[in-house]
Amino acid sequence: MTHTEIEELLGAYALDAVEPAEALVVEEHLPLCPRCRAELAAHREVAGLLGNAGGEAPAGLWDRISDELSLELPSQAMPPVLGPARFEVSDGTGPGNGAAGSRAAPFVAPMRRARRLPAASLVLGGLAAALALVVGLLSVKVSNLDTQVTDIRSAVATNGVAQQAALAVANPQHRSVELRGTGHASRALLVVLPDGQAYWITTGPMRALPADQTYQLWAAVAGRIVSIGLLGRAPSDVPVQVTTNMTKFMVTAEPLGGTTRPTSAVVVAGSPSPL
Amino acid sequence: MRADLQGASDANLVMAIARYHEDALAEVYRRHAGALFGLAKRVLWDAALAEEVVQEVFLRLWSSPERFDPDRGSLRSFLLAQTHGRAVDQLRSESSRRQREARDASTAATAGYDLEHEVFDLSVAEHVRDALVELPEGQRRAIELAYFGGHSYREVATMLGEPEGTVKSRIRAGLGKMHAQLAPVLGARGDE
Numbered sequence A: 001m002t003h004t005e006i007e008e009l010l011g012a013y014a015l016d017a018v019e020p021a022e023a024l025v026v027e028e029h030l031p032l033c034p035r036c037r038a039e040l041a042a043h044r045e046v047a048g049l050l051g052n053a054g055g056e057a058p059a060g061l062w063d064r065i066s067d068e069l070s071l072e073l074p075s076q077a078m079p080p081v082l083g084p085a086r087f088e089v090s091d092g093t094g095p096g097n098g099a100a101g102s103r104a105a106p107f108v109a110p111m112r113r114a115r116r117l118p119a120a121s122l123v124l125g126g127l128a129a130a131l132a133l134v135v136g137l138l139s140v141k142v143s144n145l146d147t148q149v150t151d152i153r154s155a156v157a158t159n160g161v162a163q164q165a166a167l168a169v170a171n172p173q174h175r176s177v178e179l180r181g182t183g184h185a186s187r188a189l190l191v192v193l194p195d196g197q198a199y200w201i202t203t204g205p206m207r208a209l210p211a212d213q214t215y216q217l218w219a220a221v222a223g224r225i226v227s228i229g230l231l232g233r234a235p236s237d238v239p240v241q242v243t244t245n246m247t248k249f250m251v252t253a254e255p256l257g258g259t260t261r262p263t264s265a266v267v268v269a270g271s272p273s274p275l
Numbered sequence B: 001m002r003a004d005l006q007g008a009s010d011a012n013l014v015m016a017i018a019r020y021h022e023d024a025l026a027e028v029y030r031r032h033a034g035a036l037f038g039l040a041k042r043v044l045w046d047a048a049l050a051e052e053v054v055q056e057v058f059l060r061l062w063s064s065p066e067r068f069d070p071d072r073g074s075l076r077s078f079l080l081a082q083t084h085g086r087a088v089d090q091l092r093s094e095s096s097r098r099q100r101e102a103r104d105a106s107t108a109a110t111a112g113y114d115l116e117h118e119v120f121d122l123s124v125a126e127h128v129r130d131a132l133v134e135l136p137e138g139q140r141r142a143i144e145l146a147y148f149g150g151h152s153y154r155e156v157a158t159m160l161g162e163p164e165g166t167v168k169s170r171i172r173a174g175l176g177k178m179h180a181q182l183a184p185v186l187g188a189r190g191d192e
Helices: A003-014 A020-032 A034-050 A061-072 A124-138 A159-170 B002-006 B010-018 B022-044 B047-063 B075-092 B094-118 B122-133 B137-147 B153-160 B164-181 B183-188
Strands: A087-090 A107-110 A175-181 A187-192 A197-202 A213-221 A224-232 A237-241 A246-255 A266-270
Touching: A003 A020, A003 A034, A003 B164, A020 A034, A020 A213, A020 A224, A020 A246, A034 B075, A034 B122, A034 B137, A034 B164, A034 B183, A061 B022, A061 B047, A159 A187, A159 A197, A159 A237, A175 A246, A187 A266, A224 A237, A224 A246, B002 B022, B010 B022, B010 B047, B010 B075, B022 B047, B022 B075, B047 B075, B122 B137, B122 B164, B122 B183, B137 B153, B137 B164, B153 B164, B164 B183
Parallel strands: none
Antiparallel strands: A087 A107, A175 A187, A175 A266, A187 A197, A197 A237, A213 A224, A213 A246, A246 A266
16 A cells, blocks of 8 residues: 555544554554654544543443452552563463363463553663563564465364463463454454464454354554464464564454455454564 | 542543552543443444443553553543444444444434534534534535444445545545644643
């Protein structure tokens, strides 16, 4: 897409009125272009005024939110800096990990996401952690896009794959990308190892698709959307290959066999944390 | 604690949320949840779905408060943008396709009316309405259908029988004009 074509999309993008693939192209471009960022900020200001309607929040909503917060509270204090260790692996048979308890693989329990504190609180500890992360990433192999695997076979959720995925989570060098959907129930993790080997791990319920459809995983690379592979109609743990220049991941439901570009609404999406 | 928070700026509340102060999130809720719910309901036409969206926006603020950058706009605008995005995602998800079909015709008919009667802050509402009304008809319709109807510009093009490129340009040009028109309002707005 040319710069002019991207510019033309900015108004519709500010109103959330572009197709998912177009949104990804815009999001890829924005960090590189101050002019488009400024234009989008202006459009968003207008959208903010249009949407600023009044009204009262329904009774009981806060209580429901508050209940969810207590579920999310960490069981132990988390260090206030970004770090790779965001997940704990236990050998228990925890709830909600897809397949009906027959798996020997460890249960992977997502802990609360580590967060960056506001600038004032970012001290040397944070810088050191960030540096360590950068050093770790320098060793990540960047494979050629041409060798990008575009048609990895559908997941065969064998114990072997589940075990490898669990090992990847336990590997201190992994990075994880959280993918979330509209109802916040749908969610998944992409656990990425330094060599580009990655594992899709379904961490929330994903609706099983009809037999003639499959979930397909996509990534944004330099303004283009590439297929990373098919996840099957009811994915649990699926091995995939990724590269460090992928800035956003998303999943759509597609006809069996996959497509060359996304043709339906995004089911879950997520971006790697900024360094 | 609550008394202190009531006087705190939105930016300070977000700092407190980053330190896991639930009271601060409750205060943000008190200030903004009504507006967020209003927008979500406006787009979704379904109170239960709208509640779900608002809940998700607050949980997201709780888990990733650093996503709000006070240098780039008010907390209200940030939360409204999040709410609109989630609401549109909901609309486009399969489960609500049916409701959407049912509501399409009425959205087109009432968009202007609703804007006039629902915008919260009356003095700002007047400016926003004026700016919208002064747009050429094609630009105004495209913006209303996209923003309040939750339609993509391609769907708007189909609905209006216009080429996609025309609709895309009209939305962009219309927003640009409104921004120029609303500059005094935008400049005068504080943190709230």
